[in-house]
Amino acid sequence: MKLVNFRRSRIIKLVCAAVLLICVVAFFLPKPTGDEHYRERVSRFWPIGGGRANLSLVHPKQRVGPFKEQEAYPPPMPVFRKDRTPGNFEPKSLETRKGPGEGGVAYHVPERDRNSAADSNMQYGMNVVASDHISPNRSVPDMRLEECKYWDYPEDLPTTSVVVVFHNEGLSVLMRTVHSVINRSPRQFLKEVVLVDDFSDKENLKGELETYIAHNFPRGLVRLLRNSEREGLIRSRSYGAEQSHGDVVLFLDAHCEVGINWLPPLLAPIRANRRAMTVPVIDGIDKDTFEYRPVYHGRQHFRGIFEWGMLYKEIEIPDEEIKRRKYHSEPYKSPTHAGGLFAINRKYFLELGGYDPGLLVWGGENFELSFKIWQCGGMIYWVPCSRVGHVYRGFMPYSFGKLAQKRKGPLITVNYKRVVEVWMDEYKEYFYTREPLATYYEAGDLKQQLALREKLKCKSFRWFMKNVAYDVLKNFPLLPRNLYWGEIRHDATDQCLDAMGAHPPSTAALTACHGTGGNQRVLRRRSQVFRLNAEGQLGLGERCMDASSHSMIVVYCSLGTVDGPWEYSVDTKHLYHKTHKTCLTYNKRNYKVHLEKCDDGNLSQHWTFREIQDS
Numbered sequence: 001m002k003l004v005n006f007r008r009s010r011i012i013k014l015v016c017a018a019v020l021l022i023c024v025v026a027f028f029l030p031k032p033t034g035d036e037h038y039r040e041r042v043s044r045f046w047p048i049g050g051g052r053a054n055l056s057l058v059h060p061k062q063r064v065g066p067f068k069e070q071e072a073y074p075p076p077m078p079v080f081r082k083d084r085t086p087g088n089f090e091p092k093s094l095e096t097r098k099g100p101g102e103g104g105v106a107y108h109v110p111e112r113d114r115n116s117a118a119d120s121n122m123q124y125g126m127n128v129v130a131s132d133h134i135s136p137n138r139s140v141p142d143m144r145l146e147e148c149k150y151w152d153y154p155e156d157l158p159t160t161s162v163v164v165v166f167h168n169e170g171l172s173v174l175m176r177t178v179h180s181v182i183n184r185s186p187r188q189f190l191k192e193v194v195l196v197d198d199f200s201d202k203e204n205l206k207g208e209l210e211t212y213i214a215h216n217f218p219r220g221l222v223r224l225l226r227n228s229e230r231e232g233l234i235r236s237r238s239y240g241a242e243q244s245h246g247d248v249v250l251f252l253d254a255h256c257e258v259g260i261n262w263l264p265p266l267l268a269p270i271r272a273n274r275r276a277m278t279v280p281v282i283d284g285i286d287k288d289t290f291e292y293r294p295v296y297h298g299r300q301h302f303r304g305i306f307e308w309g310m311l312y313k314e315i316e317i318p319d320e321e322i323k324r325r326k327y328h329s330e331p332y333k334s335p336t337h338a339g340g341l342f343a344i345n346r347k348y349f350l351e352l353g354g355y356d357p358g359l360l361v362w363g364g365e366n367f368e369l370s371f372k373i374w375q376c377g378g379m380i381y382w383v384p385c386s387r388v389g390h391v392y393r394g395f396m397p398y399s400f401g402k403l404a405q406k407r408k409g410p411l412i413t414v415n416y417k418r419v420v421e422v423w424m425d426e427y428k429e430y431f432y433t434r435e436p437l438a439t440y441y442e443a444g445d446l447k448q449q450l451a452l453r454e455k456l457k458c459k460s461f462r463w464f465m466k467n468v469a470y471d472v473l474k475n476f477p478l479l480p481r482n483l484y485w486g487e488i489r490h491d492a493t494d495q496c497l498d499a500m501g502a503h504p505p506s507t508a509a510l511t512a513c514h515g516t517g518g519n520q521r522v523l524r525r526r527s528q529v530f531r532l533n534a535e536g537q538l539g540l541g542e543r544c545m546d547a548s549s550h551s552m553i554v555v556y557c558s559l560g561t562v563d564g565p566w567e568y569s570v571d572t573k574h575l576y577h578k579t580h581k582t583c584l585t586y587n588k589r590n591y592k593v594h595l596e597k598c599d600d601g602n603l604s605q606h607w608t609f610r611e612i613q614d615s
Contacts, residue, residue: 037554055228060192061387077266080327081150088152089186089264094142099407104141104292104389109133117288120170125393126255126287128170136172136179140292140389142260143283147329148385151263156273158247159191161265161346163240165233166254167574168196171205173391175212176221180257189263190221190592191246197226203358232361241346250343252388257285257292259387266343266386269331274345275378277369278341279304279337280386292389302381303334305469307476309434310367310416314556318471335374335469339366341388352376353452356418358444363412364419371423374468376458410441417443422450434541436486437529440613477562484568485531486611487513490586491573492603497593499527504543508552508593510586515612529612536578537564547577547584552593573606574598 081087083087101107109130120128162181166174178193195213197205200569213222215218225243227236248270259280266278284295294516296302302314304319321332339362352372353366373380417438420428432439465472488497496513500506514528530545532538537557544557544564565579575584582595583605599605 005609018242050381051417073215075155077151077272078154078265080147081152084150085151087261088155089261090149091260094260095139097135097137097191099135099141101130101137101138101290103139106289106291107134108289121288121394123397124168124170124173124485125395125397126170126173126391127289128173130290131170131172131176132286134172134176134290136176137183138176138257140180140257140259143281143294143387144260145329147327148261148265151265151329151385153268154271157189157264157267158345159245160185160189160267160343161191161244161246162193162250162252163196163237163244164193164252164254165196165198165236165240166200166205167230167233168200168202168205168397169254170592171202171209171212173217174205174209176255177252177254181252182217182221184258184260187256187262189267192220192244193217193222194240194244195222195224196240198232198236199227199230211276234355234359234362234365235357239356241349241354244346246346249346249349251341253390255285255391255393256341257389259283260388261384262388265331265383269381269383270345270403272341273379274348275373277337277342277344277378277380278331278386279334279342279380279382280388281382281384282338282341283389285391287394289393290391299383301328301332301384302339303332303337304366304370305436305472305475306336306367306441307542308430308479310364310419310431312336312366313475314338315475320348320470322424326457329384331383334380334382335472336370337366337380337382339369340390344437348378352378352456353449353511356449358418358446358449359415360411364415367416368419368423371419371461372453372456372458374459374464375423375461376453376456413438414441414443418446418449421446422453423461426463427461430479433482433531433533436482436531436611437526437613475559477560479562480534480537482531482533484609485529485610486609487528488530488575489513489608489610490604491606491608493586496528497530497552497607499543500539501527501554505554508545508554508556509591510593515572530609531563532566532568532609533562535563536566537562538566538575539564547593547595548580549582549595550592552584552595562573568607568609572600573608574600575605575607 085120107130109127111535113129117127117129120126129507164174164177174195178195181193182190200206210224213224223243223293225240227239231239237251240251248267250263250266262280266280269276269278283292285292301317301322301610303317305313305315306314317332317334325332352369356368359365359368370380413435416431416435420431421443423433488496489495490510493510494513495510498511500509500511511528527542528540530538530540542557543554545566546553546555565577566580567576568574569576576598577583580595581598583597583598583604584593584607586593586604588604596602596605
């Protein structure tokens with residue numbers, strides 16, 4: 001009996017000791033942070049790992065074999081389900097939510113908030129008041145092709161660091177970007193979201209942002225990096241990539257919302273080829289109402305190209321690309337991309353030198369990276385089954401600050417000059433034909449970029465134009481040389497012809513000549529920098545001049561054309577319209593520029609081209 005009591009007493013003591021030990025260990029374990037319902041929310045809508053035969057959840061750290069860094073990864077490749085059953089990473093169900101902006105529906109602020117909404121538009125370039133009323137976890141419509149729902153993707157896709165750079169962004173807009181990424185990404189592939197603050201000065205982007213991150217996301221999933229001075233988008237993205245830990249770095253703008261099953265389609269081509277860059281299809285989010293809607297309105301397949309002034313353009317994919325694919329929903333090749341949203345193998349991105357560090361703030365980085373990827377052995381795919389919404393702001397709500405003072409000339413044009421000088425070989429002459437003022441701008445030291453091109457053994461731009469961007473010339477032919485360019489001065493009034501507006505159509509008029517001046521005047525003066533080429537086209541930028549007996553109209557140049565009806569005579573000083581057989585005239589009575597019968601003695605028809613340059 002005593003023996004039994006002794007054993008019972010000993011067992012009780014051991015049990016108590018074990019319970020005490022468990023309590024102590026539990027006390028010292030890291031406490032869960034962030035949204036307590038995070039795992040439940042994710043598991044309800046996303047099968048984390050496992051095929052259709054097994055939809056049970058896998059721990060986020062559990063992988064179906066580690067992703068291995070190599071040139072080409074072996075099968076399996078993405079497989080289309082011919083039985084039209086949902087693919088392995090399709091959501092188990094789509095969340096039904098009610099509230100402002102849910103389902104991507106437009107939200108109109110109440111009358112009492114109209115003034116503050118207008119103020120926020122002026123401050124942010126978008127209606128942040130409306131954004132504040134919309135849930136950061138709001139639902140969005142599924143804009144994908146029906147085919148996209150039936151793809152199986154490999155289970156061992158690379159991990160991803162999503163890098164988002166922001167400067168004075170609306171807090172609710174920024175956080176909705178982050179929430180959408182976390183809510184709609186299979187957790188085992190989302191390594192982290194890296195936020196890079198490019199020296200914001202708004203108070204709510206300081207302590208309030210840090211508190212929000214700490215209380216709403218699992219520890220370590222969202223990281224916040226801060227620049228100690230303004231670096232601009234380009235350098236900040238490179239910094240974010242350097243500090244990331246995922247196999248893939250995926251760049252998003254700070255005002256985005258990702259779509260249904262957006263991530264696996266972007267990762268699969270990179271898994272198959274580490275030198276592939278992938279680009280989602282971009283939908284639009286209205287800056288005033290945050291309505292989520294397609295940009296292409298039923299047409300799905302476009303690809304990025306450029307014109308000779310380095311403006312980004314999109315055209316429908318050529319037949320060559322259509323024939324290469326079995327399914328309408330498969331990725332396809334593109335010469336370039338818009339620049340804001342894309343995924344790339346992180347090590348490969350850094351091997352390419354990241355972005356050219358000589359490019360300041362933004363502008364031209366999309367072409368620099370595109371040319372570098374294609375000419376140096378990589379490729380770019382657009383992915384129809386990945387959709388991301390993007391807020392298109394009404395204007396740029398901040399200046400470039402001191403960064404703009406580091407360059408002579410318009411910062412973006414100087415960026416373009418760096419790109420064309422390093423990558424475009426003999427084709428760079430067409431950039432200078434299109435933008436003759438750029439001849440006078442300083443591109444900075446290009447030695448490192450040229451050495452990088454040599455080190456990577458990159459192909460010529462002629463190869464790129466022939467094999468990749470073969471459809472550019474169909475839309476934007478090589479430009480004839482300029483016979484004359486600069487200001488067009490009216491001799492009798494000493495005023496200059498002005499396009500009067502940045503967006504066609506507009507009516508040209510005479511205004512005071514801008515002349516030469518510092519950088520702050522360059523953008524304004526560009527409305528007076530005309531060029532007349534050897535084929536008779538009179539224009540500026542991508543705009544052309546047309547005239548009648550009533551007025552002189554500024555319109556977009558006809559796609560695929562480089563000719564026109566204009567001639568200029570240094571002797572008579574006439575700008576002659578060959579079709580109408582009349583001359584450009586300034587009418588002092590109604591202050592209009594229009595066409596009249598040519599008269600050598602009429603001083604109102606005397607014009608002088610005057611080349612200009614920055615001082």
